[in-house]
Amino acid sequence: MIHCDGLVKIYKSDDLEVVALQGLDLHVETGELMAIIGNSGSGKSTLLNMLGGLDKPSAGSLTVDGKDLLKFTERDLVKYKRESVGFVWQSNSRNLIPYLTALENVELPILLKGRRKRLRALELLDAVGLSHRVKNRLSELSGGEQQRVAIAIALANEPKLLLADEPTGSLDTKMSNQILDLFRELNHKIGITIVIVTHDPLLARKVDRVVSIRDGKTSAEILRRQSYAEELAALESGVGLEEHE
Ligand code: ADP
Numbered sequence: 001m002i003h004c005d006g007l008v009k010i011y012k013s014d015d016l017e018v019v020a021l022q023g024l025d026l027h028v029e030t031g032e033l034m035a036i037i038g039n040s041g042s043g044k045s046t047l048l049n050m051l052g053g054l055d056k057p058s059a060g061s062l063t064v065d066g067k068d069l070l071k072f073t074e075r076d077l078v079k080y081k082r083e084s085v086g087f088v089w090q091s092n093s094r095n096l097i098p099y100l101t102a103l104e105n106v107e108l109p110i111l112l113k114g115r116r117k118r119l120r121a122l123e124l125l126d127a128v129g130l131s132h133r134v135k136n137r138l139s140e141l142s143g144g145e146q147q148r149v150a151i152a153i154a155l156a157n158e159p160k161l162l163l164a165d166e167p168t169g170s171l172d173t174k175m176s177n178q179i180l181d182l183f184r185e186l187n188h189k190i191g192i193t194i195v196i197v198t199h200d201p202l203l204a205r206k207v208d209r210v211v212s213i214r215d216g217k218t219s220a221e222i223l224r225r226q227s228y229a230e231e232l233a234a235l236e237s238g239v240g241l242e243e244h245e
Pocket residue numbers: 011012018019020038039040041042043044045046047
């Protein structure tokens with residue numbers, strides 16, 4: 001899904017140059033659920049923004065789902081952002097409207113009309129476990145529930161890739177866990193590739209693979225023992241049950 005080689009991003013202003021990514025390599029398989037960890041300022045958000053087409057790399061190569069992002073025109077970028085990727089952020093103030101209901105918030109970005117739009121929005125809210133809250137205004141929902149609405153919106157146009165930047169950053173441990181379980185469930189059920197950026201070590205235990213970034217370069221890769229699918233299969237076949245009992 002993602003092939004990123006020698007990626008460089010330099011932010012330039014009049015008197016300053018910040019090298020945010022300095023030759024970063026990253027490869028992500030289709031259907032993977034992975035986390036990128038690293039200290040604040042290590043370049044995690046910069047990387048995610050490149051992957052999501054929100055900003056252009058300075059050098060290197062980057063292809064997502066077979067598309068060469070460095071060759072994109074502005075028009076290609078708009079199409080890509082709209083159709084190929086879904087974004088979830090730590091704060092939802094930029095994409096959720098507090099005085100609208102959960103249902104209205106999810107309906108807004110859907111590229112359908114009338115009844116089909118409503119049905120699709122209900123389906124999405126069901127997928128994120130919010131069927132019972134559709135008529136509540138956003139301002140009446142908890143932080144975790146609001147994050148679920150944001151995830152529903154990110155999935156609205158059926159992207160192949162979901163990018164999440166510190167999605168549990170403003171949630172307590174219990175809610176963070178629930179949001180992570182939701183990511184795992186979505187990854188498993190609809191096979192969507194998910195890249196989560198975080199500095200939360202809790203998260204790292206819940207994904208297929210963890211890549212750590214330091215100073216704009218990948219510094220280590222930690223392979224998980226089992227993927228979620230393997231874990232489920234093992235549970236179903238009874239292997240490992242003793243440990244759980
Ligand atoms: P992280 O998400 O890991 O905290 P970032 O990708 O936000 O790291 O930032 C990496 C580096 O790039 C930091 O030194 C940061 O100050 C700098 N940076 C990020 N965005 C910009 C920007 N728009 N302009 C200038 N410098 C930036």
